[in-house]
Amino acid sequence: MLSDQIQTQINRELGKYPADQKQSAVMAALRFVQDEKGWIANEDMADIAVYLGMPQMAVFEVATFYHMYNLKPMGRHTLTVCTNISCMLCGSGETVEHLSKRLGIGLGEVTADGKFGLREGECMGACVDAPMFTINNKKLCGRLTSEKIDQILAELDKQ
Amino acid sequence: MINIEIDGKKVEVENGRSVIEAAHQAGIYIPHFCYHKKLSIAANCRMCLVQVEKAPKPLPACATPVAEGMKVFTASEQAVKAQKGVMEFLLINHPLDCPICDQGGECELQDLAVGYGGSASRYQEEKRVVLHKDIGPLVSAEEMSRCINCTRCVRFGIEIGGEMELGQAFRGEHAEIMSFVSGTVNSELSGNMIDLCPVGALTSKPFRYKARTWELSRRKSISPHDSLGSNLAVQVMDNRVMRVLPLENEAVNECWLSDKDRFSYEGLNSAQRLTRPMLKQGGRWQEVEWQVALEYVANGLRQVGKEAGAENIGALATGNSTLEEMYLLQKLVRGLGSDNVDFRLRQADFSADGKQLGAPWLGMSVAELNQADRFLLVGSFLRKDQPLLAARIRHAVKRGAQASVLHSADDDLLMKVANKLIVAPSEMVSMLAQILQTLAAEKKAAVDASVQPLLQGVATSATAQAIARSLMSGERSVILLGNFAQQHPQAAQLQLLAQHIAALCNGRFGFLGEAANSVGGYLAQAVPSAKGMNAAAMLASPRKAYLLLNVEAELDTQNGAQAVAAMQAADMVVALSAYKHQASEYADVMLPISPFTETSGTFVNTEGRVQSFKGAVKPLGEARPAWKVLRVLGNLLNVAGFDYDSSEAVRDEVLKGMEVSSKLNNQLQGLTVQPAAAMHGLQRVSEVPIYATDAVVRRSAPLQATHDALPPHAAMHGEELKKLGVTPGAQVKVKTAQGSAQLAIAADDKLPMGVVRVAAGHASTAWLGAMFGTISVERA
Numbered sequence: 001m002l003s004d005q006i007q008t009q010i011n012r013e014l015g016k017y018p019a020d021q022k023q024s025a026v027m028a029a030l031r032f033v034q035d036e037k038g039w040i041a042n043e044d045m046a047d048i049a050v051y052l053g054m055p056q057m058a059v060f061e062v063a064t065f066y067h068m069y070n071l072k073p074m075g076r077h078t079l080t081v082c083t084n085i086s087c088m089l090c091g092s093g094e095t096v097e098h099l100s101k102r103l104g105i106g107l108g109e110v111t112a113d114g115k116f117g118l119r120e121g122e123c124m125g126a127c128v129d130a131p132m133f134t135i136n137n138k139k140l141c142g143r144l145t146s147e148k149i150d151q152i153l154a155e156l157d158k159q
Numbered sequence: 160m161i162n163i164e165i166d167g168k169k170v171e172v173e174n175g176r177s178v179i180e181a182a183h184q185a186g187i188y189i190p191h192f193c194y195h196k197k198l199s200i201a202a203n204c205r206m207c208l209v210q211v212e213k214a215p216k217p218l219p220a221c222a223t224p225v226a227e228g229m230k231v232f233t234a235s236e237q238a239v240k241a242q243k244g245v246m247e248f249l250l251i252n253h254p255l256d257c258p259i260c261d262q263g264g265e266c267e268l269q270d271l272a273v274g275y276g277g278s279a280s281r282y283q284e285e286k287r288v289v290l291h292k293d294i295g296p297l298v299s300a301e302e303m304s305r306c307i308n309c310t311r312c313v314r315f316g317i318e319i320g321g322e323m324e325l326g327q328a329f330r331g332e333h334a335e336i337m338s339f340v341s342g343t344v345n346s347e348l349s350g351n352m353i354d355l356c357p358v359g360a361l362t363s364k365p366f367r368y369k370a371r372t373w374e375l376s377r378r379k380s381i382s383p384h385d386s387l388g389s390n391l392a393v394q395v396m397d398n399r400v401m402r403v404l405p406l407e408n409e410a411v412n413e414c415w416l417s418d419k420d421r422f423s424y425e426g427l428n429s430a431q432r433l434t435r436p437m438l439k440q441g442g443r444w445q446e447v448e449w450q451v452a453l454e455y456v457a458n459g460l461r462q463v464g465k466e467a468g469a470e471n472i473g474a475l476a477t478g479n480s481t482l483e484e485m486y487l488l489q490k491l492v493r494g495l496g497s498d499n500v501d502f503r504l505r506q507a508d509f510s511a512d513g514k515q516l517g518a519p520w521l522g523m524s525v526a527e528l529n530q531a532d533r534f535l536l537v538g539s540f541l542r543k544d545q546p547l548l549a550a551r552i553r554h555a556v557k558r559g560a561q562a563s564v565l566h567s568a569d570d571d572l573l574m575k576v577a578n579k580l581i582v583a584p585s586e587m588v589s590m591l592a593q594i595l596q597t598l599a600a601e602k603k604a605a606v607d608a609s610v611q612p613l614l615q616g617v618a619t620s621a622t623a624q625a626i627a628r629s630l631m632s633g634e635r636s637v638i639l640l641g642n643f644a645q646q647h648p649q650a651a652q653l654q655l656l657a658q659h660i661a662a663l664c665n666g667r668f669g670f671l672g673e674a675a676n677s678v679g680g681y682l683a684q685a686v687p688s689a690k691g692m693n694a695a696a697m698l699a700s701p702r703k704a705y706l707l708l709n710v711e712a713e714l715d716t717q718n719g720a721q722a723v724a725a726m727q728a729a730d731m732v733v734a735l736s737a738y739k740h741q742a743s744e745y746a747d748v749m750l751p752i753s754p755f756t757e758t759s760g761t762f763v764n765t766e767g768r769v770q771s772f773k774g775a776v777k778p779l780g781e782a783r784p785a786w787k788v789l790r791v792l793g794n795l796l797n798v799a800g801f802d803y804d805s806s807e808a809v810r811d812e813v814l815k816g817m818e819v820s821s822k823l824n825n826q827l828q829g830l831t832v833q834p835a836a837a838m839h840g841l842q843r844v845s846e847v848p849i850y851a852t853d854a855v856v857r858r859s860a861p862l863q864a865t866h867d868a869l870p871p872h873a874a875m876h877g878e879e880l881k882k883l884g885v886t887p888g889a890q891v892k893v894k895t896a897q898g899s900a901q902l903a904i905a906a907d908d909k910l911p912m913g914v915v916r917v918a919a920g921h922a923s924t925a926w927l928g929a930m931f932g933t934i935s936v937e938r939a
Contacts, residue, residue, distance in 0.1 A: 042339075042340050045339075046339075046340075055317075055322070055323035055326075055339075056339040056340075057323045057324065057325065057326035057338065057339045058323055058326060060326060060328055060339050061326045061327060061328055064328040064329045064330070065328075065329065065330045
């Protein structure tokens with residue numbers, strides 16, 4: 001079942017679209033679920049499908065198409081490192097390596113305490129700041145160096 | 160119209176057409192994978208790239224609309240270079256092991272790779288691997304690495320099947336075709352995805368690795384199952400049917416087949432096939448020679464005729480028998496002096512007999528269904544009973560037609576339904592009367608006196624009014640009576656009301672025929688005349704001798720329990736059957752006859768289309784075509800006019816000089832109706848499940864493994880269950896006047912109150928007897 005809060009959020013979203021095109025709100029609906037739970041389970045997709053009157057498979061298609069949706073539980077702070085060409089040329093390899101070493105996890109994994117997750121991401125459209133990662137898809141951190149990463153991790157660790 | 164030029168050829172095409180359609184019209188082939196004439200345009204395979212004058216780069220022919228003066232080059236240097244490039248990309252990830260692929264020899268990718276592919280691959284890296292999936296017993300998705308992501312299967316599901324069961328998940332190199340949470344594909348049209356798949360990703364599970372396409376010979380045939388009469392290409396190897404594919408016929412099945420038509424062949428060589436005549440002697444079954452069996456039958460019939468009178472002989476056939484078989488059966492019985500012959504075994508109400516001006520039929524052509532703009536579906540399990548007619552109506556609804564439903568079950572039709580009246584069976588007549596009442600009031604027209612008794616004291620509900628207004632607002636309104644309405648105890652009243660509704664809204668009404676030969680049976684005169692007994696009467700007051708053609712008494716009749724009792728009470732029962740079945744308990748003789756692939760014959764489909772076919776293989780064992788068996792019986796019994804030398808001669812005797820269309824008429828005249836007495840207690844709602852309709856499908860193992868073939872359970876509205884204090888899932892005892900059955904019970908809040916839904920046509924529910932009537936449920 002979708003929580004009351006999510007339903008309210010989806011309803012607000014639905015106001016933006018014609019009544020017979022409720023499926024337009026699917027991306028927003030998936031985002032609301034992820035914001036609340038940290039990830040999107042198949043059951044959530046099925047619930048969204050019923051709520052928006054669309055096929056379950058169509059929700060699944062959307063959820064699997066965009067890399068920003070977590071399809072398995074991720075850490076409380078999920079760091080998504082861009083590994084596309086610009087970041088790669090500017091050293092995203094080292095960023096990943098450093099993060100792996102510091103957190104003790106590889107890409108697509110979560111720390112044992114559930115605090116940090118590490119993901120690979122696609123171009124974030126801000127190559128001027130390469131290399132970069134996002135925190136929970138909300139906050140963009142660029143021009144990363146080992147020191148800067150350690151500083152960010154320390155701050156996150158405190159939260 | 161628009162004038163364009165393709166490869167120097169001038170073509171005139173309709174505005175809005177695409178370049179690939181224009182090329183097709185001009186007889187020019189453009190290679191393609193994702194394009195399909197019946198599906199929406201995806202333009203994702205890029206194989207159909209062509210050069211267009213003044214366009215800076217090659218354009219996909221399937222997604223490029225024609226424009227005046229356009230010059231297209233399909234085989235220019237630029238076009239061929241683009242096509243070859245696309246082919247090289249497609250082959251990067253596609254396995255290059257055609258010899259071990261089930262699709263080899265009939266693969267669109269293989270064919271086009273010969274034309275556009277290189278002789279060797281330049282790709283050295285690893286190919287992607289896509290895991291196999293299990294999507295059910297009919298369609299194999301064992302080799303999804305072969306998928307080129309054309310999405311034809313996905314689009315078929317959404318657009319034709321009506322339900323999106325497959326989709327393309329993930330993206331880019333990781334994109335794969337799959338179902339949600341590894342579910343099975345349960346569509347009754349799923350087999351078409353096999354035909355649509357241009358590569359070996361989706362293949363036929365039953366046929367997989369059974370034969371190569373070039374080893375098979377192709378014979379035309381007609382489907383013996385539902386009343387559409389789909390055209391089949393039966394593929395044969397070593398005198399065995401290996402596979403069935405659709406034969407394209409735009410007016411009938413288009414390029415599709417229902418799974419029932421496609422996979423029923425698996426039942427043809429079932430271990431239960433009856434291959435030698437058998438005689439019960441001293442309580443034991445013995446295989447005998449044909450001569451012995453036929454003489455036994457002839458003597459027996461002669462004796463019954465002499466001692467008890469010919470009217471003690473009854474003949475029953477299923478609606479899946481051919482025109483020739485039914486004609487000879489009635490000719491034989493009538494030659495013996497009896498008039499007891501019928502093929503409408505699941506019908507309960509015969510009061511229309513003699514009042515009907517012709518054979519009941521669809522009332523229009525199948526293709527006209529697509530053009531209708533208002534539908535009223537009365538008592539129809541449409542998707543399961545006529546899957547491809549459902550697809551046509553779905554198509555019409557997609558284009559703006561309104562469909563309304565009056566039924567006792569609310570199964571998802573996978574289309575938009577404008578208005579729904581879901582009521583208990585006993586209320587269907589009064590609901591239809593409400594619709595007529597509203598129409599008459601709105602049109603200020605007087606209602607014919609013949610239907611007046613049904614309108615007495617009927618108050619119109621809001622939904623009935625909405626349906627009436629919907630019908631009235633259309634230009635081509637259609638009222639269709641489904642299987643449930645035809646099997647209904649007040650079928651004639653429903654028909655009469657439909658007739659008057661159609662007249663008031665200037666529409667048409669018709670029957671969605673139940674079986675392949677529901678119309679043919681009438682043309683073959685396999686129905687009793689005024690002095691004879693109909694199917695129900697023959698079983699209610701048992702005869703001394705029965706001739707059964709394809710009939711499994713407990714499964715093919717309206718009241719299985721009663722039918723079996725009648726058989727057991729008879730002195731002689733002759734079962735002409737392709738299979739050994741329960742007849743061994745009540746019959747005296749079992750004569751092995753050929754199923755549709757082993758005989759020639761004719762089916763007349765629900766629109767009155769006469770379709771003859773020839774045998775695809777030789778009869779199995781000593782089985783013989785039923786028309787030949789009946790011919791010999793006719794001769795042995797000295798009935799005149801049984802010297803046919805072919806089934807065509809029989810058909811010509813029936814149809815020669817007959818204008819079939821003049822024999823089709825749904826109008827009732829002179830029928831007097833009385834409202835049925837009110838019913839108390841729970842009522843039974845029953846359907847014959849899609850894979851339980853006839854002897855062949857019942858024995859097709861892959862069809863029996865589908866979701867639709869799960870053993871029957873009882874279902875009731877949740878509130879009704881609460882009243883009984885039964886929890887869903889519990890075992891209950893379901894009882895009728897005739898018998899009882901122990902079944903699991905489920906809650907289904909889409910059912911109306913006051914009904915118990917229990918499927919018929921299955922051994923576990925046969926003893927419940929009548930398909931309609933009162934029923935009770937108690938804790939087991």
